[in-house]
Structure formats: structure tokens, C-alpha cells
Amino acid sequence: MKKILIYLLIFKLLGSSLSLKAQLSPETMIRVDVVYLASDDLEGRQTGTVGEAMAADYISERMAKMGLKAKGSEEWFQSFKFNSNPHGGSQLDKVGKNVIGFLDRKAKKTLVIGAHYDHLGYGMAGSLRPDDHSIHNGADDNASGIAALLYLADQLKKEKKLNFNILFIAFSGEEYGLYGSKAFMENPTIPKESIFGMINMDMVGRLNKEKTIAISGTGTATEWKAILESCKMPGFSFNYSDGGIGPSDHTSFYLKDIPVLHFFTGQHQDYHKPSDDSPLVNYDGIWEVSQIIWGVVLKLNAKPVLSFQKTKDENKQQASSFKVTMGLMPDYVYNGEGMRIDAVLENRPAQKAGLLGGDIIIQIGSNPVKDVYQYMEALNKFEKGQETEVTVKRKDEILVKKVVF
Numbered sequence: 513m514k515k516i517l518i519y520l521l522i523f524k525l526l527g528s529s530l531s532l533k534a535q536l537s538p539e540t541m542i543r544v545d546v547v548y549l550a551s552d553d554l555e556g557r558q559t560g561t562v563g564e565a566m567a568a569d570y571i572s573e574r575m576a577k578m579g580l581k582a583k584g585s586e587e588w589f590q591s592f593k594f595n596s597n598p599h600g601g602s603q604l605d606k607v608g609k610n611v612i613g614f615l616d617r618k619a620k621k622t623l624v625i626g627a628h629y630d631h632l633g634y635g636m637a638g639s640l641r642p643d644d645h646s647i648h649n650g651a652d653d654n655a656s657g658i659a660a661l662l663y664l665a666d667q668l669k670k671e672k673k674l675n676f677n678i679l680f681i682a683f684s685g686e687e688y689g690l691y692g693s694k695a696f697m698e699n700p701t702i703p704k705e706s707i708f709g710m711i712n713m714d715m716v717g718r719l720n721k722e723k724t725i726a727i728s729g730t731g732t733a734t735e736w737k738a739i740l741e742s743c744k745m746p747g748f749s750f751n752y753s754d755g756g757i758g759p760s761d762h763t764s765f766y767l768k769d770i771p772v773l774h775f776f777t778g779q780h781q782d783y784h785k786p787s788d789d790s791p792l793v794n795y796d797g798i799w800e801v802s803q804i805i806w807g808v809v810l811k812l813n814a815k816p817v818l819s820f821q822k823t824k825d826e827n828k829q830q831a832s833s834f835k836v837t838m839g840l841m842p843d844y845v846y847n848g849e850g851m852r853i854d855a856v857l858e859n860r861p862a863q864k865a866g867l868l869g870g871d872i873i874i875q876i877g878s879n880p881v882k883d884v885y886q887y888m889e890a891l892n893k894f895e896k897g898q899e900t901e902v903t904v905k906r907k908d909e910i911l912v913k914k915v916v917f
């Protein structure tokens with residue numbers, strides 16, 4: 513905590529001048545980047561606001577200082593329209609902007625490394641504390657991903673023998689629905705054919721003691737798993753999921769047949785709440801995740817070939833093969849017994865029954881639930897309209913809730 517205050521002080525003293533900060537080590541800058549982006553000054557970086565613009569200026573200044581080339585449609589920026597009202601039809605009423613920097617190695621191929629920098633402002637749709645009207649600083653989501661992106665840019669620019677270019681994109685409009693990444697894929701600022709892979713970092717700031725990293729998209733290229741296994745550092749465990757579709761910007765690339773990976777250090781109780789703030793971030797963890805991704809980039813450099821393959825859309829499959837749903841998001845990085853709920857959706861059976869994010873489902877009806885697979889099997893046994901009892905663990909309590917499907 514003390515350390516963080518010192519860095520914040522350094523930043524405040526420097527104001528907009530980046531001269532002294534440039535002398536800080538890249539490792540220190542991880543902390544500075546997160547603390548600044550997640551500070552109240554930026555008011556939660558909601559797309560289309562002054563706070564978003566301040567964040568965009570900061571990121572572009574950092575990229576410029578490193579010697580990246582501006583590669584947006586307007587210098588560093590690529591603006592796009594989006595719909596700011598979740599209940600207001602499809603009107604594109606506001607403007608947001610991506611920040612894009614290019615490490616140009618005059619190669620034919622380009623790797624995209626991306627992370628979104630926007631967040632929920634004072635609690636827009638998507639907030640799990642919408643009535644608080646306090647600033648959602650989004651330190652893990654996703655100042656952490658931007659800090660990793662800037663760190664990687666800083667290190668990779670020193671790699672003189674890269675066989676491909678790298679395009680670093682800080683996306684906006686993610687929280688409103690992947691607007692920035694969709695806009696980029698519709699109007700890419702480099703030839704789309706040259707993009708041979710995309711690595712996304714969304715929430716990499718809460719690496720746990722077990723050092724579990726959830727990596728999705730591993731089925732989108734035949735080469736990914738072997739590359740990742742060779743980059744695994746001792747003491748880490750990787751939770752793979754094959755699908756290229758997920759709730760973040762890599763989805764926009766996968767849908768255009770580009771192999772993707774998404775790095776994620778897991779869910780936590782501060783997700784999409786004002787309490788997702790910089791003192792809770794694992795800064796060494798961001799550095800470690802960055803080292804692993806750096807390793808992946810160097811492996812690719814030795815053999816820049818990725819063979820795209822389509823993956824089963826796990827969500828779609830789930831929706832079509834189940835007659836009932838609970839309306840919740842399972843926590844895929846949870847390793848314990850039972851099925852931990854990541855978040856419950858508005859007005860769906862789980863929420864109506866009083867289930868909460870963080871609850872661990874251990875039984876549905878007479879079916880014990882030991883993991884997410886048993887959870888799915890159990891759901892398969894119910895019909896729409898049927899009623900059953902769901903047993904959950906909430907902290908030290910065991911609760912039984914009535915669910916109507």
C-alpha cells in the first residue's frame with residue numbers, strides 16, 4: 513500500500529511530463545500504469561467520456577516514447593461509433609477510440625497483441641453495483657492488461673530479430689460490447705491478410721497463489737498447446753479452453769478466422785464493482801504473465817506458422833443442447849469441489865432464486881455437483897417450468913434455494 517502511494521506521488525509530481533518516468537524500469541512501469549489508469553482522475557474510463565480520452569492520451573504517449581509508430585486511422589487513434597444505451601435500440605449515438613501502435617519490422621506478417629482499456633465509469637450497464645454511482649476504477653479489468661501490453665511493447669521492441677511485425681492495440685468500447693475490436697476488424701489499419709495471430713489480455717492482475725492462468729482459444733490453432741506447454745514456467749498451471757468465442761476482444765479476431773489466445777488470471781469478488789482497485793492487484797503476477805506471453809512471442813518468432821481451426825462454440829452448444837438454463841456464468845478457473853458461480857444474470861432462474869456470484873453449487877435436486885461438468889449433466893435432467901432445490905455453499909454456510917427453470 514505504501515509503495516503504491518509513492519508511485520502515485522511520483523506520477524502526480526510529474527504531471528503530464530513523461531521524461532522522468534521513462535527512466536523507471538519497465539517492471540516499475542507496470543505499477544505506475546495500473547495505478548494511473550485506475551486512479552479516480554480517470555473516472556472509470558467509460559467509453560466516450562473525458563476519462564477515456566485521458567487514458568487514450570496516456571497510452572499513446574507511452575507508445576510514442578517507446579518508439580512505436582502511430583497506426584490508427586487518426587494518428588494513434590481509431591475512432592468508432594457505438595450505442596451507449598443498452599435499452600435504446602441500435603442507434604450509434606456516441607464515439608469511442610482505440611489506441612494503436614506498430615512495431616514495424618518490415619515483415620509480411622503481423623501479430624496483434626491487444627487489451628481493452630475502457631471500463632464502467634460510475635457504474636454503467638454491466639456493473640454489479642449499479643446503484644452505488646461510485647467510480648469503477650477497473651484495476652484488474654483491465655488496467656492490468658494494458659500494463660502488460662505496454663510492458664511487452666517495451667521489451668519486444670528490443671528484440672532485433674523479429675520475423676514479424678507486432679501491432680499493439682488498446683481497445684475501447686469493450687464493456688459496451690466489443691465495439692472497438694469489431695471496428696478494427698471492419699476497418700483494419702494494416703492489411704487484414706497479414707495478421708496471423710492475436711493475443712488478448714483481459715484481467716491479468718489477480719494471479720493467485722496457485723499461479724493458475726486461464727488461457728482460452730487454445731483450439732483455434734493446432735500449434736497453440738505445444739507452444740504454451742513449452743513456455744510454462746515451473747509452479748504455474750494453465751487451464752486451457754479451446755473455444756475462440758468468449759466475452760472479450762479476441763472474439764472479434766476469431767470470427768474473422770484468425771488464431772487467438774486469451775490470457776486471464778481468474779474471477780474474483782470485486783469483478784465489475786468499485787472495489788476492483790489497484791491495491792488489490794498482484795503486480796508481480798502481471799510481470800509473470802507478461803514473461804509467459806513474451807515466451808510465446810519468441811516461440812512464434814522461431815516458427816511463425818499458425819494453422820487456424822474453427823472451435824466448437826461452447827456457449828452456443830450449451831444453449832442448444834440444454835432444455836433449461838440457470839442464467840449464470842460458471843467460474844472456469846475455480847479448482848475446488850463444486851461449481852462456483854462467477855456472476856448471475858438479471859431476471860434469470862439463478863438470480864430469482866437468490867443465488868449470488870461466489871456461491872458454490874454442490875447439489876441440484878438429488879444430483880451432487882463436484883465440478884462444472886457434473887453441473888451441466890445435472891441441468892440436462894430438467895425440463896422448462898420444473899422446480900428443484902439447489903444447494904450452495906456461501907462462505908461457511910450451506911444454503912438450500914428453490915429454483916424454477
Ligand SMILES: [Zn+2]
Pocket residue numbers: 628653654686714715760
Ligand atoms: Zn474486461
